[in-house]
């Protein structure tokens with residue numbers, strides 16, 4: 001899946017900077033965008049809900065298969081330091 005296709009399925013998408021977006025999480029009642037989307041250097045899509053939803057929950061709400069869309073669904077456990085932390089300022 002291309003990141004553009006993923007973003008098209010999400011609500012409230014905002015680009016924070018090139019290759020990084022926030023959106024409303026589809027897996028919980030998200031009024032303040034807590035889903036972070038980032039494009040890794042190798043083209044991998046990184047997804048993280050700061051409310052704690054799992055990648056599987058988010059993908060199932062979006063109707064996509066984590067294993068098809070994300071080469072490494074366990075990226076958060078394997079590469080914790082590579083995921084960019086979004087600043088929580090307004």
Ligand SMILES: [Zn+2]
Pocket residue numbers: 025026027028030034049050051052053
């Ligand atoms: Zn969530």
